Amino acid sequence: MDTSDFKFIFLGQSVLRYQVPLDVYNIINHVYETKFQQLAPANKQLVGKIQNEHSLFFNGEDNNKMHRHNHLPNNVLNWFELKFKHYLNWNKVKEYQLHLNSIWVNQMKEHEYNPVHVHQGSLFTGLSSVMILKLPQQTGIEYSASDKPMNGQLQILGASGGQFANVDYGPKLQERDFYIFPYDMRHTVYPFNGPGIRRTLAANMDVQYDPIQNRGVS
Numbered sequence: 001m002d003t004s005d006f007k008f009i010f011l012g013q014s015v016l017r018y019q020v021p022l023d024v025y026n027i028i029n030h031v032y033e034t035k036f037q038q039l040a041p042a043n044k045q046l047v048g049k050i051q052n053e054h055s056l057f058f059n060g061e062d063n064n065k066m067h068r069h070n071h072l073p074n075n076v077l078n079w080f081e082l083k084f085k086h087y088l089n090w091n092k093v094k095e096y097q098l099h100l101n102s103i104w105v106n107q108m109k110e111h112e113y114n115p116v117h118v119h120q121g122s123l124f125t126g127l128s129s130v131m132i133l134k135l136p137q138q139t140g141i142e143y144s145a146s147d148k149p150m151n152g153q154l155q156i157l158g159a160s161g162g163q164f165a166n167v168d169y170g171p172k173l174q175e176r177d178f179y180i181f182p183y184d185m186r187h188t189v190y191p192f193n194g195p196g197i198r199r200t201l202a203a204n205m206d207v208q209y210d211p212i213q214n215r216g217v218s
Contacts, residue, residue, distance in 0.1 A: 006090075009156075009166075009169050010160075011156065011157075011158025011166050011167065011168065011169055012158045012160030012161075012165070014090075014182075015156055015169060015181045016087050016181075017171065017178065017179050018083055018178040018180070019176050019177065020178050022176070024076055024079050025133070027072075027073065027075075028072070028076065028131070028201060032054070032056070032105050032199070036054070039054035039056065039071065040066060040067075040069065042055045042066070042104045046104070046106075047115055048106055048113070049114070049115065050106050050107070050108050050113075050114065052106070052107040052108075052109075053104060053106050054105050055102065055103070056070075056071045056072055056104060056105060056201075057100070057102060057103035058102050059101060060101050077100065080100060080103070080203055083129075083178065084098060085098070088127075088207065092214075093209055093214055094213060094214055096207050096209040097209070098205055098207060099205070099206040100204075100205055101205065101206050103201065104201070104202055105201050106189075106199070106202065107199045108189070108191075108197065108198040109196075109198075110191065110193050110195070110196075111191050113188075113189055114188055116157070116187070116188040117187070118185065118187075119202070119204050120183055121204040123206040123208060124184075125208065125209065125211075126183045126204060126206040126207045127180055127181070127183065127204070127205045128182065128183055128185065128187075128203075128204060129178060129180045129181070129201075129202060129203045130154060130177075130178070130200055131176075131202075131203070132173050132175050132178075134197060135198055136194065136195070136196025136197060138196065150170070151190060151192040152173075152189070152191070153190050154170065154179075154188075154189050155170045155187060156168065156169045156181060156185060157188070158185075159185065
């Protein structure tokens with residue numbers, strides 16, 4: 001198994017960070033920018049306090065909020081599937097079935113934010129993800145604890161607790177970062193102050209598996 005392009009973070013559950021290939025990154029940004037007027041708003045099914053939230057892919061059940069659609073080429077969809085499979089294989093999950101449920105873009109401007117939340121697709125079990133597509137040049141004044149900047153930051157909250165445990169993860173973000181973690185892992189994005197935009201992608205992959213069979217896997 002190739003371990004050259006990811007980093008492992010343990011918070012009681014696994015977070016894996018990958019780097020997005022330049023061609024995949026460019027295609028996603030191009031699709032978003034050139035098809036923006038055609039993209040379905042995703043606000044009604046998301047918790048983000050963000051004006052511009054738009055769907056690139058939806059393969060769940062048709063409903064009054066969203067109908068099935070796809071704006072991404074197969075090579076990009078295949079790349080997502082490979083990364084989600086890598087996460088599960090690296091975590092030694094056995095005999096699973098995957099269903100790519102949804103992919104959307106959040107484009108934040110100053111003062112917008114994403115409150116603490118979890119993800120869900122057509123199943124309660126699955127994998128969430130965050131891809132960094134564009135970052136503002138500045139995130140504004142940090143009015144306290146400037147040595148630990150939080151403006152515009154992603155914070156992933158862990159399932160572990162107690163002394164000496166890592167309870168949260170606030171990475172120094174870079175464009176082309178891609179983070180994968182379980183549906184039920186809480187996370188949030190803080191607002192920033194000033195000009196520019198913060199563009200990220202999220203993808204939900206439903207995972208059907210037997211949790212009993214996967215207990216104590218070695």
